[in-house]
Amino acid sequence: MNIIGLGLREFWQRLRAPPDALMLEIGVGGELLVAKLRAGLSLALLLLPLVNIATGEYTPSEGIAGMFGVILAVAASQALLVLAHQQRRFRWLPWLTTSYDVSLTTFVLALLAPGSLAASLNSMVVWAFYLIAICMTALRNDGRLTLYTGALAILQYAALAAVVFALARAPEQLASADYGTARVSTVLQRLLLIGVMTAITATVVYRMQRLVELSGTDGLTGLPNRTLLVHHFPGVLDGARENGGSLTLGLVNLDYFRRINDEAGPAIGDHALRHAVGVLRESLEGGDLLVRLGGEEFALLMPLPAGRAWERLETMRRDLATRPFVPGQDASPLRLTFSAGLASWPQDGADLSQLMRRADLRLSQAKLEGRNRVVAR
Numbered sequence: 001m002n003i004i005g006l007g008l009r010e011f012w013q014r015l016r017a018p019p020d021a022l023m024l025e026i027g028v029g030g031e032l033l034v035a036k037l038r039a040g041l042s043l044a045l046l047l048l049p050l051v052n053i054a055t056g057e058y059t060p061s062e063g064i065a066g067m068f069g070v071i072l073a074v075a076a077s078q079a080l081l082v083l084a085h086q087q088r089r090f091r092w093l094p095w096l097t098t099s100y101d102v103s104l105t106t107f108v109l110a111l112l113a114p115g116s117l118a119a120s121l122n123s124m125v126v127w128a129f130y131l132i133a134i135c136m137t138a139l140r141n142d143g144r145l146t147l148y149t150g151a152l153a154i155l156q157y158a159a160l161a162a163v164v165f166a167l168a169r170a171p172e173q174l175a176s177a178d179y180g181t182a183r184v185s186t187v188l189q190r191l192l193l194i195g196v197m198t199a200i201t202a203t204v205v206y207r208m209q210r211l212v213e214l215s216g217t218d219g220l221t222g223l224p225n226r227t228l229l230v231h232h233f234p235g236v237l238d239g240a241r242e243n244g245g246s247l248t249l250g251l252v253n254l255d256y257f258r259r260i261n262d263e264a265g266p267a268i269g270d271h272a273l274r275h276a277v278g279v280l281r282e283s284l285e286g287g288d289l290l291v292r293l294g295g296e297e298f299a300l301l302m303p304l305p306a307g308r309a310w311e312r313l314e315t316m317r318r319d320l321a322t323r324p325f326v327p328g329q330d331a332s333p334l335r336l337t338f339s340a341g342l343a344s345w346p347q348d349g350a351d352l353s354q355l356m357r358r359a360d361l362r363l364s365q366a367k368l369e370g371r372n373r374v375v376a377r
């Protein structure tokens with residue numbers, strides 16, 4: 001069975017893999033959205049005990065107990081909302097909040113047990129919050145979180161059912177006029193439904209990851225594209241600010257590339273571009289991000305101060321200049337070189353566009369000075 005052209009094994013492997021930087025960045029927005037939804041829902045729940053007291057369904061003491069529970073839920077959801085605003089600092093937050101959502105559902109189901117054992121297993125309204133919790137993991141773009149939430153819901157609901165069936169001393173205790181009869185078969189069906197919802201949500205996460213990957217990748221070289229750089233940059237900048245790190249952006253442009261296209265043809269030009277990218281890639285280190293901006297222009301984001309970034313690009317420049325591209329067996333080698341301009345945060349600019357502008361000026365200077373060079377000042 002294939003899912004958008006890929007095998008089930010890859011689907012499974014991808015779901016269990018940690019999300020990349022871009023997916024995490026999008027997930028930060030998703031976590032905030034979930035926190036806002038949770039806070040809004042909790043506030044709406046405040047009305048429930050009031051309505052039940054007004055309609056005479058609750059005694060005042062039940063109403064006060066209900067109100068107390070809802071106030072606790074509101075306070076917790078507000079605290080989670082505050083944390084979600086700073087989620088870049090708390091990467092574990094989605095795991096905490098989804099555990100909270102599932103456990104709160106189980107807790108409320110358990111609270112129904114003293115009144116009616118059937119209600120604690122059959123209450124559709126409360127049980128549906130398991131499905132909502134699983135659904136909301138799709139907004140965090142992390143397949144592992146979806147699988148964890150589904151598994152937690154299955155474990156908790158199965159454990160609750162085991163306790164409820166153990167507590168029932170007579171079959172009548174499992175029957176209720178309002179909630180029907182709690183049966184093992186019904187519990188199994190609901191566990192299956194939780195499993196199905198988990199599988200559907202996991203597929204949505206997977207497809208979203210593939211789409212983001214495709215929209216953020218350049219088809220010719222396989223490098224990330226400008227869109228990814230723009231999304232990725234704020235997170236990298238925040239990281240550098242918080243850890244007192246360095247950041248340098250390099251703009252790299254191949255020299256006289258038009259000649260290669262004109263003399264050897266665009267198909268060979270494409271191969272030459274891939275060759276150049278292959279050489280640049282060999283010198284990349286952890287934390288570097290090489291991006292194809294378009295045409296024969298690339299950006300390289302490095303967690304380094306200007307001096308060390310210049311050395312890294314100099315190594316790349318020498319490597320490329322000394323390793324010509326060989327188009328075919330009898331074809332003569334084509335020498336490729338690049339020019340580059342560097343700009344460092346914070347001295348050359350406070351954001352991506354300022355750094356781009358400064359690096360571009362230095363790239364033009366490198367071209368004017370004769371090409372095949374890296375200009376940092």
Ligand SMILES: Nc1nc2c(ncn2[C@@H]2O[C@H](COP(=O)(O)OP(=O)(O)OP(=O)(O)O)[C@@H](O)[C@H]2O)c(=O)[nH]1
Binds near residue numbers: 253257267268269295
């Ligand atoms: N084969 C191929 N050529 C491309 C691609 N993207 C851009 N080009 C070519 O790259 C060339 C860029 O030419 P110019 O902008 O004049 O720059 P240049 O010839 O490299 O000269 P300088 O940058 O001034 O050193 C054009 O001929 C484009 O058609 C691509 O994806 N494949």
